[in-house]
Amino acid sequence: xTMSPRFSRRDFTKFSLAASAAMLAGVKGAAAAAPKGxxxxxGVLHSLSGTMAISETTLKDVILMLVELQNRKGGVxxxxxxxxxxxxxxxxxxxxxxxxxxxxxxxxxxxxxCWTSVSRKSVLPVFEELxxxxxxxxxxxxxxxxxxxxxxxxxxxxxxxxxxxxLLSADGGGAKRxxxxxxxxxxxxxxxxxxxxxxxxxxxxDADIMVNYTPFGQSDWQTIVSQLKAFGSAGKKTAVVSTxxxxxxxxxxKELGAQGISATDIPVMAFSVGEEELAGMDTKxxxxxxxxxxxxxxIDSPANKSFIKEWHTYTKNPKRTTNDPMEASYxxxxxxxxxxxxxxxxxxxxxxxAMVGLKQPNLTGGTAQVLPNHHITKPVYIGEIQxxxxxxxxxxxxxxxxxxxxxPYVAETKNxxxxxxxxxxxxxxxxxxxxxxxxxxx
Amino acid sequence: MADVAMSGPAALSGRKMRNGVRGIFAVVLxxxxxxxxxxxxxxxxxxxxxxTTQFNTIASSVxxxxxxxxxRALPVLRALADRKLFAAREGDGLxxxxxxxxxxxxxxxxxxxxxxxxxxxxxxxxxxxxxxxxEAELELVSGTPAERQASAxxxxxxxxxxxxxxxxxxxxxxxxxxxxxxxLNARAAALLSPGAPASDAxxxxxxxxxxxxxxxxxxxxxxxxxxxxxxxxxxxxxAAEAAVSSIDFKLKLWGFGQDAFYGLxxxxxxxxxxxxxxxxxxxxxxxxxxHGELMMIGAYTTWLTQKAVFSVAPALGSxxxxxxxxxxxxxxxxxxxxxxxxxxxxLYGRPLETxxxxxxxxxxxxxxxxxxxxxxxxxxxxxxxxxxxxHLGGIEVTIDRLAIMIFAGVVMAGLMLVLRRTPLGLxxxxxTQNRRMAALMGIRTARxxxxxxxxxxxxxxxxxxxxxxxxxxxPNLGQSYIIDSFLVVVFGGVGNLWGTLAAAATLGVGGxxxxxxxxxxxxxxxxxxxxxxxxxxxxxxxxxxxxxxVES
Numbered sequence: 001x002t003m004s005p006r007f008s009r010r011d012f013t014k015f016s017l018a019a020s021a022a023m024l025a026g027v028k029g030a031a032a033a034a035p036k037g038x039x040x041x042x043g044v045l046h047s048l049s050g051t052m053a054i055s056e057t058t059l060k061d062v063i064l065m066l067v068e069l070q071n072r073k074g075g076v077x078x079x080x081x082x083x084x085x086x087x088x089x090x091x092x093x094x095x096x097x098x099x100x101x102x103x104x105x106x107x108x109x110x111x112x113x114c115w116t117s118v119s120r121k122s123v124l125p126v127f128e129e130l131x132x133x134x135x136x137x138x139x140x141x142x143x144x145x146x147x148x149x150x151x152x153x154x155x156x157x158x159x160x161x162x163x164x165x166x167l168l169s170a171d172g173g174g175a176k177r178x179x180x181x182x183x184x185x186x187x188x189x190x191x192x193x194x195x196x197x198x199x200x201x202x203x204x205x206d207a208d209i210m211v212n213y214t215p216f217g218q219s220d221w222q223t224i225v226s227q228l229k230a231f232g233s234a235g236k237k238t239a240v241v242s243t244x245x246x247x248x249x250x251x252x253x254k255e256l257g258a259q260g261i262s263a264t265d266i267p268v269m270a271f272s273v274g275e276e277e278l279a280g281m282d283t284k285x286x287x288x289x290x291x292x293x294x295x296x297x298x299i300d301s302p303a304n305k306s307f308i309k310e311w312h313t314y315t316k317n318p319k320r321t322t323n324d325p326m327e328a329s330y331x332x333x334x335x336x337x338x339x340x341x342x343x344x345x346x347x348x349x350x351x352x353x354a355m356v357g358l359k360q361p362n363l364t365g366g367t368a369q370v371l372p373n374h375h376i377t378k379p380v381y382i383g384e385i386q387x388x389x390x391x392x393x394x395x396x397x398x399x400x401x402x403x404x405x406x407x408p409y410v411a412e413t414k415n416x417x418x419x420x421x422x423x424x425x426x427x428x429x430x431x432x433x434x435x436x437x438x439x440x441x442x
Numbered sequence: 443m444a445d446v447a448m449s450g451p452a453a454l455s456g457r458k459m460r461n462g463v464r465g466i467f468a469v470v471l472x473x474x475x476x477x478x479x480x481x482x483x484x485x486x487x488x489x490x491x492x493x494t495t496q497f498n499t500i501a502s503s504v505x506x507x508x509x510x511x512x513x514r515a516l517p518v519l520r521a522l523a524d525r526k527l528f529a530a531r532e533g534d535g536l537x538x539x540x541x542x543x544x545x546x547x548x549x550x551x552x553x554x555x556x557x558x559x560x561x562x563x564x565x566x567x568x569x570x571x572x573x574x575x576x577e578a579e580l581e582l583v584s585g586t587p588a589e590r591q592a593s594a595x596x597x598x599x600x601x602x603x604x605x606x607x608x609x610x611x612x613x614x615x616x617x618x619x620x621x622x623x624x625x626l627n628a629r630a631a632a633l634l635s636p637g638a639p640a641s642d643a644x645x646x647x648x649x650x651x652x653x654x655x656x657x658x659x660x661x662x663x664x665x666x667x668x669x670x671x672x673x674x675x676x677x678x679x680x681a682a683e684a685a686v687s688s689i690d691f692k693l694k695l696w697g698f699g700q701d702a703f704y705g706l707x708x709x710x711x712x713x714x715x716x717x718x719x720x721x722x723x724x725x726x727x728x729x730x731x732x733h734g735e736l737m738m739i740g741a742y743t744t745w746l747t748q749k750a751v752f753s754v755a756p757a758l759g760s761x762x763x764x765x766x767x768x769x770x771x772x773x774x775x776x777x778x779x780x781x782x783x784x785x786x787x788x789l790y791g792r793p794l795e796t797x798x799x800x801x802x803x804x805x806x807x808x809x810x811x812x813x814x815x816x817x818x819x820x821x822x823x824x825x826x827x828x829x830x831x832x833h834l835g836g837i838e839v840t841i842d843r844l845a846i847m848i849f850a851g852v853v854m855a856g857l858m859l860v861l862r863r864t865p866l867g868l869x870x871x872x873x874t875q876n877r878r879m880a881a882l883m884g885i886r887t888a889r890x891x892x893x894x895x896x897x898x899x900x901x902x903x904x905x906x907x908x909x910x911x912x913x914x915x916x917p918n919l920g921q922s923y924i925i926d927s928f929l930v931v932v933f934g935g936v937g938n939l940w941g942t943l944a945a946a947a948t949l950g951v952g953g954x955x956x957x958x959x960x961x962x963x964x965x966x967x968x969x970x971x972x973x974x975x976x977x978x979x980x981x982x983x984x985x986x987x988x989x990x991x992v993e994s
Contacts (some may be wrong), residue, residue, distance in 0.1 A: 049809070051918055054817045171497060171568060184963050214962040217922045219913045220711070222704040223957045226838070230693070233659040235667025250819060250914030257824075258840040259831055264571045265599075280819020280914060285829075288567045384566055386525065394497070394566040 035075030039082035040346055042067070042336075043102035045113025045123070045134075050090025051217070055246060055325075056115045058276060059137060060085060062326045063112050065314040066333045076340050084108055092122045099123040103130040109346035110135065110336050112329060117141060117186045124149070131348050135332035137325045139271065139293075141190035145405035145418030145427035150355060151375045152332040152368070153325060154294050155403040156194050160241075162380040163269050163292035164195060166395050167239045168202060172290075172382075173267060175239035177208040179228055182243030184213040191243055191271070197409040208236065218248045221255035229259065232266050240268040249273050253286050263288030263384070275321035278389040286385045294378040295327035295364055296391045304363040321389075331368045331376065334360045356421055366400055373418030373427075375403025489518065489548055492527065492563050493534040500564065501572040508576030516580050518547050523573045528560040536563075575600055582612050587621070594624040601631035601664055603638040627656045634668040634682070646678040654685035657836070662689045696836025701954050707843035709950025710850035711912070714905035715923045716930035716942050717850075717857060721898030722778075723928070724937040725874050726891065728786055729793050731801040733927060734920025735808060736899045739777065740770040740906020741915045742811060745820045760825035763907070770903035778899020782892045790891075804920065812917040822910040846908045853904055854943060860897070861939070870894050874937075933973055935983030944984055949973070 044063050046056035067081045075081055084106045088095040095114065102108045103126065110133040114120040117140050127134050127148040139154035166172040178199055182188025192211055199209055210231050212224060232238035244252055249270070256268070262285075269290040275297045278286075297308065307330065312318045339354040340346055355370050362368045368376045377400035383391025406416035406428070415432045419425070426436035488510050491503025504522070507515050521527040521538040527547060528537045536547035537555050546553045578596035581589040594612070597605055609629045616622055630649035633641055650668070653661040668674055669682040715737060722730045744766040751762035785803065789796045824842060831840040861867040872880040873890045881887050906919075913919065926949075934945030949969065956965035977983070 051921075053812070054819070054916060054918070057817050171566065173567060212961065215966055217918075218962065219922060220704075220708050222707065222840070222843070223701070223954055224962065226700065226704075227958065229659060233663040233666070235663045235665075235670075247819070247914050247916065247918065251912055254824070254842075254912060255840075258829065258842055259838060264567050264574060267567055276818060280821050280916065282821050282823045288570055392565070394564075 035071060035078055035080040037079045039080045040076055040340075041082050041084050041106055041108045043099075043106065043108035043111035043113065044083050044085045045088060045095065045098055045102065045111050046115065047090040047119075048085075048087040051246070052090040052115055052119075055276065058323070059112070059115070059325055059329050061315060062311070062329050063333060065311065066330065068314070069310070070333075070337060076337055077344065077346075088119070092116075092118050095119040096122045096126050099126045099132070099134075100130070103127070103132040109133070109340070109348075110351070112137070112332060114138070115325070120144075120149070121186075133336070133348055133351060135329070135336065137328035137332055139324070141187045142194070142405060142407055143190055143410070143413060145373050145420075147352065147374070147420050147427060149374060150332060150335070150370065151403065151405075152328040152335070154378055154380075155375055155405065156191055156407055157404045158294060158378045158380055158401045159271055159292050160191050160195055161198060162397060162401070163271070163290075163382060164198060164241065166290075166292070166382045167241070167267070167269055171395060173237055173239065175267075176204070176236040177210075177231065177234060177238040178204065179210040179212065179231055179238065179240045180243070181212045181214075181224065181228075181240055183216055183218070183245040183248060185216070185245070188213065188243035188245075192241075194407045194409045195241060201409065208234075214244070214248065216245065216248070218244075219251045221252045222259075225252075225255045225259050225261065228266065229261060238266050240266060242268050242270040243272065244270070245272055246277070249277055250281055253281060253289070257285030263290070269382075274323035274325075275390065276323050278385065279321055281389070283385055283389045284387050287387050289385045290382055290394075291385070291391060292380065292382050293324040293391075294380060295322075295324040295362070296381055296383050296393060297322045298383070298390045299364045299381070299393060301363065301365045303361060303365070307363050327363050331360050331362055335368070335370060335376075352420070368400070371402055372421045372424075373403070373405045374420055375405060375418075377402045487534075487548075489514075489536055490534050492518075492522065492547075493529040493536055495564055497564060497566050497568055501569050504569060504572040504576050508579045511580065514548060514550060516577065516584075517550065519573050519576055519580075521547070522563055522565065523570065523577075525562055525565060527563045528555075529563050530555065531559050531561055575602070575605075579605070579608055582608065583615075587618065590616075590618075591621055591624065594621055594628060598624055598628040598631055599660055601628065601635045603632045603635055606632050606639070626652060627661070630656075631661070631664045634664055634671075634674065634678075636667070636671060636673065638673075643675040643677055646675055647681050650678060650681045650685050654688060657689050657692055659693075662686060662693070665689065693836065697958075699835070699837045701958065702951060703837055703839060703843075705951030705954035706947065707840075707847055707950070708954055709947040710843075710847040711909065712926055712930050712950055713943060713946035714846070714850045714853065714908050715902075716927045716934075716946055717854060717939070718898040718900070718902035718905065719927045719931050720934075720937070720939055720942045721857075721901065722895055723931055724939075724942070725870065726894055726898075727793070728790075728895070729797040729800065730786075730898075731797060731924065732781070732804040732807060732920075733898075733902055734922075734924035735804045735811075736774045736778065736902035736920070737906040737909060737923055738811065738915075738917065738920040739807065740774050740903030741822070741910040741919055742815065742820070742906075743770040743773045743903065744907045744910045745822050745915055748822060759823075760827060763825055763828070763911075766907050767904065770907045771900040772903075774903025774906070775896040775900030778902075779892045779896040781899070782895035786895065787888065787891065804924075808917045808920070815917075817917065819914045819916045822915050824911055828911060842911050846911065849904075849908055853901060854939070857897075857901065858939060866890075866893060866897075929973065933977065933983055935985035935987065937987045938983075938985040941983055941985030948984075 044060050046060040047053050048057055048060060064083055067083045070076060071080050084102060086098040086102060088098045099111065102111055112135045114123060114136055115138050120136055123134065124146055128146060132148055134149045135152055136149055137152050139159050142155045167175045180192045180195060182192060196209055214224065228240065267290055269292060271292060273291050274293065308322055311320060311322055335355060335358050338358050338360065339351045343350040343354045356372050357370060359367050359369045364379060366379050368378060370376055379400050380397040381393050382395040383393050386392050405418040406413040408414045415430050416428050417431055418427045419429055428437040430437055488503055488506035491499045494500060504519065507519065517538065518527065526539045528539060529535065535555065537544045537553065537560065538547050544553055544555055545551060574596055578593035582593040585593060597609055606629065609625055609632065613622065613625050630652040632638060633646065633649045650665065653665055665682045665686045669679050669686055671679065719730065719733050722728050722733065744763065747766040747769050748762040751765060752759045781803065785799055786796060789799060828842045828845055831838050861870065869885050869890045872885060873887050877887055909919065930945045930949060931942055933949065934941030953965060953969050956968055960968060
């Protein structure tokens with residue numbers, strides 16, 4: 001099933017863009033001499049076939065691009081990087097198998113991978129058993145804190161909570177009624193549990209919260225959209241929080257358009273609709289619908305501009321969009337490079353220890369810092385969909401929000417923190433009992 | 443006011459002439475007094491707020507522009523809504539991008555601003571709402587009859603008490619019964635909304651009665667809010683509560699019709715997906731796991747056709763879908779013939795091998811499409827004539843779904859005609875029932891096999907055209923339909939088109955009847971359990987074929 005097991009150094013002469021590569025990383029001058037010696041292997045664990053291929057192929061590409069850029073700059077510790085790409089084919093048990101292969105057979109220094117939470121949960125025991133390092137680049141439901149994982153995507157308090165705050169605010173329409181609609185799996189269910197408790201703490205009554213789950217790949221939204229319409233007819237401003245996953249979004253938005261619900265009537269705030277998803281949609285009926293992310297392609301910053309340029313050159317496609325998990329991959333990759341350079345070794349324990357406290361400029365201006373709980377600080381943006389398929393930022397947090405592994409809005413976890421530095425050194429430390437709850441991290 | 447000044451003195455005295463002059467004088471004086479403050483406000487430049495970056499200021503500027511009116515109001519608001527309004531980065535210059543260049547927003551004169559120094563005026567939902575209201579306010583007076591009706595609807599949906607004067611003004615000017623009715627609804631809704639001017643209990647109750655008669659979700663929203671409002675009279679609140687439950691009851695009754703429509707529309711999608719399979723699996727006995735991929739290729743053909751038409755003749759773009767129908771049929775039909783000749787014909791009578799071979803083929807086709815067009819979805823545009831919905835009593839009929847229902851009916855009728863009335867159909871049935879006998883009669887059975895498979899594949903392509911309008915077009919499209927298609931064909935009775943129709947309708951309506959009761963996830967599970975139980979009792983499906991040919 002492995003698509004192409006090794007990507008050695010590519011034919012660099014094709015890309016005469018060393019200058020923009022240097023710009024991207026902030027290094028002045030031309031590329032250093034070609035790196036020599038035994039290559040450092042890193043693993044890329046993203047589905048290249050199956051349902052998740054649509055999202056994950058892009059992340060594989062971005063890591064390969066970063067590896068190429070890094071090698072052009074002289075590699076890491078003077079040694080070239082070599083990406084080992086495996087294809088777990090959207091098949092969760094296969095994720096664990098491929099992770100084991102990467103760590104035990106290929107002896108990779110770190111792994112960049114996983115998109116769905118279920119794939120992350122499947123590989124977690126493997127990474128803990130073999131003491132590997134996983135960089136996980138996608139927004140997720142939280143309630144997990146592993147020593148072997150660095151969560152460079154958003155935790156719920158870096159996406160879901162600010163998004164709901166926006167909907168509650170005057171600018172967001174001052175919603176008083178919420179429909180939480182999602183695909184039936186762990187991310188929507190956990191996120192919605194947190195959101196329900198959060199909304200109640202903000203004075204929203206139980207009767208004003210509707211929760212609805214649909215199977216994966218749901219394509220017939222007629223009933224649910226008409227239920228939404230009825231739910232919105234209670235004389236209170238209604239908003240939808242959508243945790244609908246991937247492919248099911250297109251027919252959902254199409255049905256909203258067909259039944260005449262526009263963003264000004266009932267706005268939909270999506271947590272997993274990005275530029276990539278919009279690329280396959282006719283966005284005219286969606287104008288004004290919302291999404292909450294930590295990165296948008298449309299954000300005007302020098303770092304983002306050169307990243308996009310680099311991406312277009314690498315993919316040889318000037319229309320390829322960028323998106324939030326790509327930025328998270330970019331941040332994770334560069335943080336790992338920094339950590340390795342800092343300790344002068346790829347030794348897993350040393351690198352994990354060196355990671356906490358490292359800083360990396362993110363693409364939108366601002367800084368990502370690795371926190372003791374292995375999450376990072378991130379800015380939060382709310383964007384409105386425009387007719388050109390891009391997002392227009394209408395709101396942002398004044399500064400970066402530190403990621404929280406455990407939600408204070410869930411009774412069982414409200415006292416928990418994760419802290420992988422001494423003296424706590426534990427993923428689920430109970431601040432009231434002053435004790436670590438043990439090796440179970442989520 | 444002017445009327446009073448005119449008629450008052452004139453009626454009182456008999457000397458019309460002199461009083462008339464005095465009256466006119468009074469009117470001029472009064473209107474001067476009246477216009478004065480408006481002039482003062484016009485000098486304020488309502489447009490200035492648009493040049494800021496604050497959503498609040500922009501929205502209130504939009505309101506101000508609507509109040510002020512004037513010839514530039516509508517063009518500027520429309521440009522703002524279409525994101526064609528640009529502001530200078532410095533100063534308060536405002537420019538509209540036109541097809542040919544730029545015009546000054548305030549004067550409409552053609553200008554050439556420094557484009558480097560321009561930024562689009564920021565728009566969010568708050569601004570959009572203000573623009574919709576402002577446009578409605580302007581168009582209610584000056585628009586075409588259709589625009590006025592649409593504006594009145596906006597007034598009704600917004601039910602903002604601040605709009606009451608505008609509603610009254612429009613009411614006094616119109617004779618159109620439909621427009622008047624909407625305006626009266628809008629007036630009633632505004633009267634019951636928070637912030638409405640104090641009115642007596644009788645007027646409030648009349649408003650409740652008006653909305654109760656209007657019915658529908660918009661009226662329900664206003665009444666539900668009114669029933670909990672602190673500012674309204676207690677009897678009004680009670681009446682509003684009663685009206686809400688009366689509307690709810692009516693909505694519930696219409697809901698059955700609505701569910702039936704949803705069920706039939708889902709059924710028609712299932713029918714389209716299963717019809718091709720009813721030929722290849724039902725008639726030929728080939729377990730074609732690549733059936734879904736043929737649908738997917740049909741959908742991609744639709745996309746390619748659309749792209750081609752848009753690049754050659756953009757004006758005809760919205761009719762590309764009609765062109766896509768024969769294109770998808772031919773592409774998928776031809777592909778089907780190639781598959782039959784190249785793969786399936788070696789495997790007749792070995793169903794398990796066919797299953798494996800076509801499953802492999804389906805993976806290959808997916809990967810080929812992914813390599814050719816990328817892993818992401820492609821955007822198939824729904825033409826304007828297929829967008830939106832209309833009301834049939836209390837049932838909301840979405841036009842794209844209705845079109846698919848009609849399309850499914852037409853395809854089914856066409857297929858029936860081919861099978862029953864054409865020489866090919868006769869040969870197909872002959873070959874299916876007794877291959878040896880048919881061959882002895884001089885029918886080239888191999889050719890008939892290829893054409894039959896091609897026909898089934900072509901119909902899968904047609905299903906792809908329909909599905910492209912409601913689902914996403916990606917290499918994975920086929921996978922989501924293959925299980926449902928087999929379910930429909932087996933449940934209906936293999937080899938029977940009427941059975942396929944009955945099964946598709948049953949599964950569609952059954953699914954949509956269960957969904958509101960138990961939710962989408964449990965509904966799907968429950969439906970599958972019911973189908974399994976049914977198939978256990980009736981292994982040959984709803985309409986089993988009978989006769990000697992079936993046994994062999």
